[in-house]
Amino acid sequence: MSREVLRIENISKNYGKIETLSSLSLVVERGEMVALIGPSGSGKSTLLNLIGHLIAADSGNIYVEGKSIDEFNNRALAKKIGMVRQNLDLVPQLSVINNVLAGKLSDWSFIKSLVSLVFPMEKELALSALRKVGIEDKYTQQTSKLSGGEQQRVALARLLVQNPDIVLADEPVSSLDPARAEDVLSLMSSIAREENKTLVASIHSVEYARKFFTRVVGLRNGRIEFDMPTEKLTERELQILYSLEVG
Numbered sequence: 141m142s143r144e145v146l147r148i149e150n151i152s153k154n155y156g157k158i159e160t161l162s163s164l165s166l167v168v169e170r171g172e173m174v175a176l177i178g179p180s181g182s183g184k185s186t187l188l189n190l191i192g193h194l195i196a197a198d199s200g201n202i203y204v205e206g207k208s209i210d211e212f213n214n215r216a217l218a219k220k221i222g223m224v225r226q227n228l229d230l231v232p233q234l235s236v237i238n239n240v241l242a243g244k245l246s247d248w249s250f251i252k253s254l255v256s257l258v259f260p261m262e263k264e265l266a267l268s269a270l271r272k273v274g275i276e277d278k279y280t281q282q283t284s285k286l287s288g289g290e291q292q293r294v295a296l297a298r299l300l301v302q303n304p305d306i307v308l309a310d311e312p313v314s315s316l317d318p319a320r321a322e323d324v325l326s327l328m329s330s331i332a333r334e335e336n337k338t339l340v341a342s343i344h345s346v347e348y349a350r351k352f353f354t355r356v357v358g359l360r361n362g363r364i365e366f367d368m369p370t371e372k373l374t375e376r377e378l379q380i381l382y383s384l385e386v387g
């Protein structure tokens with residue numbers, strides 16, 4: 141079986157006159173952990189949103205396991221791709237367990253989904269995900285009452301229940317203090333490794349990119365500046381990537 145899970149071919153995306161991504165191509169193989177780094181505004185979130193099919197490209201193609209992303213319906217795509225975003229997309233008024241089970245919604249009928257809001261179904265599934273992320277004891281709590289770090293864990297547990305092959309994460313730890321950020325990243329990368337998932341995440345900290353990812357892609361002005369195994373990354377590439385343009 142081919143190891144290629146994601147192929148991005150000549151993707152361009154403009155917002156008005158701003159060229160956000162410019163004929164960008166990237167191939168990702170199963171099990172890779174790819175960190176997208178680059179200055180603010182370089183196009184990291186836009187790229188992730190395109191792969192997650194939240195926005196459409198102006199031109200170019202994206203293939204998931206060899207099939208064009210446009211050929212997947214929402215349910216089929218949710219089995220392949222899951223996303224954790226800055227705002228986490230959790231429903232604050234719901235209990236932790238109901239937010240976790242939302243990862244299963246694409247599999248369930250509308251009625252089953254509604255009933256599950258009152259009587260959490262597949263409780264064991266949700267509890268085992270919460271156990272993996274270390275907050276099983278909080279399952280009945282209202283999600284809004286949890287700390288930022290705990291809410292990140294709820295989002296990770298929801299992802300475990302959704303169980304997609306490819307995990308996209310947009311700044312997954314930007315709102316956390318360093319100790320918690322390391323905790324969440326280490327959890328995320330060990331889950332990805334154990335379950336042979338593919339991880340593509342935008343990350344501001346080069347230090348975290350080095351520590352938790354196998355491959356690093358540097359974006360600047362919507363183009364790939366470099367793409368290499370993390371251990372090969374040197375100060376020189378970083379200086380060019382983050383240097384300010386004058387004039």
Ligand SMILES: Nc1ncnc2c1ncn2[C@@H]1O[C@H](COP(=O)(O)OP(=O)(O)OP(=O)(O)O)[C@@H](O)[C@H]1O
Pocket residue numbers: 155158160178179180181182183184185186187342
């Ligand atoms: N919905 C939008 N409407 C207009 N412009 C947008 C929109 N989304 C992104 N852009 C522009 O596209 C460029 C790239 O934004 P993007 O959020 O992808 O960058 P980023 O690398 O993720 O930045 P950051 O690290 O600050 O999150 C920016 O110039 C931004 O202003």
